[in-house]
Amino acid sequence: MDFPFVRRVFSEEETTRIAELFTTRLVRGDVIVLNGNLGAGKTFFVRSAAKAMKISGVNSPTFAIVNEYDNDEKIYHFDFYRIEDAVELFDLGYNDYLNDTEAITFIEWGERLPGVLPAKRYEINIKVNEDLSREIKIEKRT
Amino acid sequence: MKNEPEQKPILAIETSEEICGVCLYFSDNKMFSSSIKQKNSHAEKLYEEIDFVLKISNTSINLLETIAVSAGPGSFTGLRIGMSAAKGLAFGANLPICPVPTFEALALQIAEILQDGSNFAIANKVNMEEVYFAQFKVVSNNYIFAENLRIIRFEELNLIDKNIPMFGNCRIEGMIPLSAPNPEYIAKWFKLFGAELSTADYDYLEPNYLKDFIIRGMKK
Numbered sequence: 001m002d003f004p005f006v007r008r009v010f011s012e013e014e015t016t017r018i019a020e021l022f023t024t025r026l027v028r029g030d031v032i033v034l035n036g037n038l039g040a041g042k043t044f045f046v047r048s049a050a051k052a053m054k055i056s057g058v059n060s061p062t063f064a065i066v067n068e069y070d071n072d073e074k075i076y077h078f079d080f081y082r083i084e085d086a087v088e089l090f091d092l093g094y095n096d097y098l099n100d101t102e103a104i105t106f107i108e109w110g111e112r113l114p115g116v117l118p119a120k121r122y123e124i125n126i127k128v129n130e131d132l133s134r135e136i137k138i139e140k141r142t
Numbered sequence: 143m144k145n146e147p148e149q150k151p152i153l154a155i156e157t158s159e160e161i162c163g164v165c166l167y168f169s170d171n172k173m174f175s176s177s178i179k180q181k182n183s184h185a186e187k188l189y190e191e192i193d194f195v196l197k198i199s200n201t202s203i204n205l206l207e208t209i210a211v212s213a214g215p216g217s218f219t220g221l222r223i224g225m226s227a228a229k230g231l232a233f234g235a236n237l238p239i240c241p242v243p244t245f246e247a248l249a250l251q252i253a254e255i256l257q258d259g260s261n262f263a264i265a266n267k268v269n270m271e272e273v274y275f276a277q278f279k280v281v282s283n284n285y286i287f288a289e290n291l292r293i294i295r296f297e298e299l300n301l302i303d304k305n306i307p308m309f310g311n312c313r314i315e316g317m318i319p320l321s322a323p324n325p326e327y328i329a330k331w332f333k334l335f336g337a338e339l340s341t342a343d344y345d346y347l348e349p350n351y352l353k354d355f356i357i358r359g360m361k362k
Contacts (some may be wrong), residue, residue: 031270088350093219095269102181118270 001025003122003140010133015041018136019048022122029101031118033110036126041134042108045124049106050075061108063075065092074103081109086116147242150207151199153192153231154329157224158216158244161267165190166195167329174199175326189314192231203235208340210332213241214350215274215291216266216322221349229344240332240340241347247331249278249285250311252309255276256280261288263302266311266321271296273312287353332358 001021009015026032032049034042047058053073061079062066065088068073076097083089097105098118110117120142127135149168149281156177158164162184163177176191196203209270211228214221225241232239245264252262263277273296277289299314311321332340 090218093217093222096217096219098269099217099267120270 001138003138005138006135008129008135009131012041012044013046015134015136016051017050019045022138023052026104026122027083028104031098031105031107031121032124033107033117033121034124034126035109035111036124037128040126040128042124042126045126045136046106046108047075050077053080053104065089065096074100076100076103076105078105078107079109080107080112083113084114089113089116150205150322151201152208152210152329152332153195153203153206153240154210154325154332155192155224155228156212156244156247156322156325156328157188157190157220157285158212158214159220160219161322162187162191163325164191164195165203165325165329166199166201167326167333168229170330173326173329175324177325184220188223188227192227201229203231203237206235206237208238208240208332208336210240210242210328210336211246212247212323212325212328214244215268216244216349218349218351221351225347225349232342232344238340238342239344239347240336241349242328242331242336242339243291243350244322245274245276245288245291246285246335247327248309248320249276250334251327252320253278253280254283256307258282261306263289263301263306263308263310264321265299265308265312267311269292273310275299277302277306342344342360 007018034045036042043060050058055069055071055075061077062081066075123139123141125137129135152167154165154167161177163178165173167173174195176194178187186213209228209232211224228239248264256262258280261277261279266274268274272293274289278285279288305317308319309318339362
């Protein structure tokens with residue numbers, strides 16, 4: 001997989017394959033930001049990526065703000081949808097999560113608080129087309 | 143020869159980084175210390191360690207002079223665990239708390255091993271792009287600030303004079319991996335400088351996260 005990566009997908013199976021492929025490029029300490037409207041498939045993408053890393057049972061962290069998963073790999077899964085202010089995030093120990101170089105961190109709705117995102121990150125944008133297919137764009141930012 | 147009356151011990155708590163440490167400090171010649179390095183275990187281990195040093199020294203918490211707690215900057219979660227433990231114990235035993243500036247306690251520790259007159263720096267990660275940074279000078283086994291504590295960009299570390307020893311957790315070439323003081327230096331700092339900082343009015347006492355600064359600093 002080379003970046004930027006752009007692909008139009010027509011099924012969940014295709015999205016799963018892209019997520020699996022994407023995980024082969026990840027190393028511990030990486031941060032992945034996912035943007036896209038409600039129902040676009042952000043959580044599905046994270047769930048598929050996590051499954052490829054032998055972590056199952058990934059759910060949306062919209063209400064918990066952050067979920068933690070630990071198996072062979074450790075994953076932190078944030079959702080900024082309900083976050084109104086960056087202070088709330090720092091009150092959760094956001095920097096401690098990002099400073100954990102042993103874990104991979106996924107952040108849904110990262111675009112809501114662009115000021116707190118690390119410059120070095122993967123950015124995944126999922127756009128829903130009129131025919132309900134998805135355009136998945138993955139960029140690597142440094 | 144008449145024996146000096148034994149001083150009241152200080153319970154020192156250091157949780158600002160990966161090490162969860164406590165020290166029951168009577169003097170430089172008598173102290174009981176416990177440190178555990180295990181990620182994400184501070185909340186679980188801290189009280190066991192406190193219990194351990196109290197038991198092994200046969201000391202009751204009511205006999206303490208104060209609780210000295212490492213107050214940051216450092217890990218948000220670690221500092222919060224240390225501070226809340228200190229508050230709980232202080233409230234129960236009717237003790238004051240002294241919030242000890244973490245970088246200065248570490249500077250005190252480092253100053254004991256470096257030559258008089260030499261400079262050194264401490265740099266600990268805030269996040270992936272920023273660093274807590276301060277420079278010190280050793281003066282008679284003590285330290286003075288050469289540059290006040292502030293937050294700088296990670297890349298600014300490259301501008302620091304390479305001849306100045308740098309301590310911290312930034313994992314850059316030449317950095318000495320010492321990012322938090324041993325807990326006895328939290329107590330020692332209190333003994334030297336903390337008398338006026340010690341307070342029984344600790345309801346609103348918070349660790350020093352330099353938080354507002356962090357949020358402003360991260361806006362792009």
